[in-house]
Amino acid sequence: MKAFKPANRPHEVPDGIDELLEHSYRYAFSLAHDAIEAEDLLQDACVSILASGGSWEQAYVFATIRNRFIDRYRRNRKILFLSLDLEPEGSEINHSDLNWSGPDVLQNGQLSQALASLRAEEREALFLAVVEGYTAQEIAGLTARPRGTILSLLYRAKAKLRDLLRKQQVLP
């Protein structure tokens, strides 16, 4: 996992803070899939870390953002994180099978639409694995889920994306 050097003094801006804020914003965006909400989550997390004197390491900031996200949706009585513990855990999955090639759909927003249709936990797992390059074991540690559940989430997210893009007639 990436680690950013903590500040030497309590209120010194940590080294690499710009990069950390960008990564953290993108993680918040992967959860909320909404720019304004991602900024709010990031701000809430920064306030919380300052108030508690917590660490500015990426894993800690991500965990704080995640807790804020869960808190606010619990308060609004929305259920976004559903337990997968009762489902069969994914066996070792060959993710190269799921990294298919297709038309570049980024330009016309179809990928954004498809990602919006995923559950927050599926987008989160996908983001951490594909964008941040975390291993399933690291994601399991960060999100307090079994590794097998993370593998299931990743498999399911990719399969759903493929189905959604097929429905949009982007993929054959």
Added chain:
Amino acid sequence: MNTKKIDDQIRDYYASQGPAPHTVARLKQMIRSGAQVRPRRRTWLGMAAALAIVLTTLIWTAAHRVESPQHVAATIARQAALAHNEKQELEFRVASCAELQRQMKSLDFTLIEPAMMKEMNMRIVGARYATLAGEMAAQILYVDSHGVPCTLFEARPADQLARVVAGEHQVDGVRVSVWKEKGLVMVLARPMA
């Protein structure tokens, strides 16, 4: 048509997302002045969550259609009422408006103390950064002599806020006043008498 691996497309998609420069500047400023941040009161967390959702809805709506001035006023009144009821964490605790002006350095306007607050003998408690109809705003907590809280939003009258009309609204047991003063939009939410 160009083809690309889906993983590369996902990476490109998230690489194209980023916080607004003013947000990064504001957060860095907040981290620098972190000493001023006091321990949170849990009750303020809910308001942060609710306000974010209301703001998201508000900004999405604003981005997709041009609202009438009355509709904009009604929408920000609902937002202010919800924020007032939910309570959100304060980023700054101050004893005067002048102190708050010094601390909220990332605002793109200068805070003022509305005449109404002086007339009502309201005491300032603290504030946090917020947005109002997509514009950066200060969300300021006041209490009256009996300790009853009021929530005041101040923002520059840009875009939709430029067309907002003054008026009184009643939302979920909250009385919301909208007006302009010294070039700023003011939205005050307080309990109905």
